[in-house]
Amino acid sequence: METKVNSITNGKKRTGPVIFSEYSPGKGIQKAIETGRENILFELKSSGLKGRGGAGFPVSTKWMLTAASVTDKKFIVCNADEGEPGTFKDRVLLMEYPELVFDGMVIGGYTIGAKIGIMYLRGEYEYMLESLEDYLITMRDNNLLGKNILGKEGFDFDISIRLGSGAYVCGEETALIESLEGNRGEPRNRPPYPVNTGYLGYPTVVNNVETLSVIPHILIKGAEWFKHFGTAKSTGTKLFSVSGDCKKSGVYELPWGITIKELLEIVDAQNTKAVQVGGASGVCIPNSQFNRTLGYEDLSTGGSIIIFNESRDMLKVLKNFMEFFVEESCGQCTPCRIGNVKLLECVEKIEKGDYTFAYIKTMKELSKTMQVASKCGLGQSSPNSFLSIIENFKDEIFNTSGGKNGKKR
Amino acid sequence: MLVSEKNALSEELENLVEKYGTERASLLQILQAVQRKYKYISDFAQQEIARLMNIHPVEVNSVISFYSFLDSKPKGRNIVKLCKTISCDMAGKESIEDAIQRELGIKFNETTRDNRITLEHTNCLGMCDQGPAMLVNDKVYTNLDIENVVNILNEIK
Numbered sequence: 358m359e360t361k362v363n364s365i366t367n368g369k370k371r372t373g374p375v376i377f378s379e380y381s382p383g384k385g386i387q388k389a390i391e392t393g394r395e396n397i398l399f400e401l402k403s404s405g406l407k408g409r410g411g412a413g414f415p416v417s418t419k420w421m422l423t424a425a426s427v428t429d430k431k432f433i434v435c436n437a438d439e440g441e442p443g444t445f446k447d448r449v450l451l452m453e454y455p456e457l458v459f460d461g462m463v464i465g466g467y468t469i470g471a472k473i474g475i476m477y478l479r480g481e482y483e484y485m486l487e488s489l490e491d492y493l494i495t496m497r498d499n500n501l502l503g504k505n506i507l508g509k510e511g512f513d514f515d516i517s518i519r520l521g522s523g524a525y526v527c528g529e530e531t532a533l534i535e536s537l538e539g540n541r542g543e544p545r546n547r548p549p550y551p552v553n554t555g556y557l558g559y560p561t562v563v564n565n566v567e568t569l570s571v572i573p574h575i576l577i578k579g580a581e582w583f584k585h586f587g588t589a590k591s592t593g594t595k596l597f598s599v600s601g602d603c604k605k606s607g608v609y610e611l612p613w614g615i616t617i618k619e620l621l622e623i624v625d626a627q628n629t630k631a632v633q634v635g636g637a638s639g640v641c642i643p644n645s646q647f648n649r650t651l652g653y654e655d656l657s658t659g660g661s662i663i664i665f666n667e668s669r670d671m672l673k674v675l676k677n678f679m680e681f682f683v684e685e686s687c688g689q690c691t692p693c694r695i696g697n698v699k700l701l702e703c704v705e706k707i708e709k710g711d712y713t714f715a716y717i718k719t720m721k722e723l724s725k726t727m728q729v730a731s732k733c734g735l736g737q738s739s740p741n742s743f744l745s746i747i748e749n750f751k752d753e754i755f756n757t758s759g760g761k762n763g764k765k766r
Numbered sequence: 767m768l769v770s771e772k773n774a775l776s777e778e779l780e781n782l783v784e785k786y787g788t789e790r791a792s793l794l795q796i797l798q799a800v801q802r803k804y805k806y807i808s809d810f811a812q813q814e815i816a817r818l819m820n821i822h823p824v825e826v827n828s829v830i831s832f833y834s835f836l837d838s839k840p841k842g843r844n845i846v847k848l849c850k851t852i853s854c855d856m857a858g859k860e861s862i863e864d865a866i867q868r869e870l871g872i873k874f875n876e877t878t879r880d881n882r883i884t885l886e887h888t889n890c891l892g893m894c895d896q897g898p899a900m901l902v903n904d905k906v907y908t909n910l911d912i913e914n915v916v917n918i919l920n921e922i923k
Contacts, residue, residue: 443852445892538790539793600897
């Protein structure tokens with residue numbers, strides 16, 4: 358079936374506590390003007406909202422640092438480059454709730470004092486471009502973008518959309534900025550952080566689509582209401598993109614702090630052997646740890662949940678992940694460029710039965726080196742799935758009980 | 767390439783550069799526009815863009831070589847990209863792969879002899895809940911099975 362995005366604001370059926378709750382377009386911007394810049398920052402700080410892309414940096418800190426800097430130009434960038442395997446929440450938000458994302462950007466522009474917002478839309482989502490552009494035109498017609506927004510003197514802001522071209526690493530904020538500047542999407546050294554030296558050298562806030570979508574709700578209903586959901590350290594709700602071996606795959610809005618077991622019941626997953634939390638760069642959780650919770654204090658994630666049932670070969674899963682990283686490593690730093698190739702090689706050797714445990718130990722050490730020595734999040738997190746799958750499924754992978762049941766791999 | 771073709775392309779590129787601007791930040795957008803129309807960015811086009819933007823042609827080439835959706839070699843009129851990431855893989859990507867290769871008579875990373883379709887793999891399309899999925903140019907098709915995928919391919923002009 359071809360997916361059509363004819364009318365992105367029609368056909369709303371989803372319900373949820375925060376993001377999928379009632380919202381009328383533009384209301385968040387109106388409220389932001391009434392609230393004032395300082396109080397918005399205060400409200401965000403007390404809400405405890407953290408970045409929803411995976412890294413979990415406090416939003417209020419990012420915004421405050423940018424708001425405080427005195428320059429002639431500032432930018433707010435929406436990171437719509439979701440490329441993590443198993444993630445598709447941004448697709449749902451952009452197709453069905455563009456008003457939340459764009460209102461969030463306008464509120465951000467108002468708060469930090471930026472006049473220009475840029476959405477970096479991944480190349481794979483080019484089919485949404487037209488309807489998103491149409492939505493921006495509607496916003497301009499309703500004075501939600503442009504000059505003196507909603508009659509507020511001096512509040513000028515507009516948004517443009519730029520496309521990516523199929524590079525996973527561009528989801529990393531400095532790589533994204535490089536890409537916006539027309540360069541190869543290679544991550545920069547940090548510091549300096551984008552809040553000081555971002556797009557074209559100006560202070561820039563880069564926020565995930567989901568993060569921006571939460572903000573209008575927080576402003577309207579208040580930080581106290583937002584904090585009712587979730588846990589003390591992980592406030593609010595999260596969108597989980599659930600795929601793999603379950604009956605009801607899709608996007609779910611659930612409070613932080615939910616256990617994997619509870620989530621599996623909601624999506625009707627049976628005979629589950631393992632759950633990959635956080636996509637290829639996340640960790641693989643075995644059956645015995647399904648009472649662990651999703652949240653910044655335990656399993657922090659951008660929301661990708663991939664479910665594997667008893668019939669799945671975990672080594673094959675790992676091979677798929679490592680092939681992904683070998684292709685998507687930008688090649689700039691050595692630990693990531695060479696390391697991922699070596700880890701894939703290791704998986705292939707295990708497949709053939711051509712390995713020693715001393716060699717596996719060396720590869721685990723290499724993984725640790727990659728985690729500390731890689732330049733950006735890609736190389737720092739790509740060994741996660743290798744380490745967790747090799748450790749949690751060693752019986753299956755190395756056939757340690759082979760002597761007893763005589764099965765060879 | 768005929769001289770008249772070169773002239774036409776040069777003029778088109780001039781218009782593009784005028785539309786997006788000569789700042790470095792416009793480069794990716796210009797390349798994307800050329801890719802969209804011609805399915806690849808020829809050596810000549812790369813040199814022209816470099817000249818118009820006043821940068822070295824190698825700069826243009828280095829950007830093209832970085833992004834998987836930009837090509838410097840000619841491709842078919844349509845590019846089919848099948849997602850090979852884990853969720854689509856588990857949803858039956860391999861049987862779709864076989865069906866496509868059988869129907870088109872080519873392997874992945876090849877182009878049909880009539881230049882109609884180039885077949886490629888791609889990483890996660892964000893359609894994990896509706897896999898297997900593929901892109902045909904910029905359109906996405908989901909819930910593929912060996913029957914509907916063949917119908918989709920046959921409809922491509």
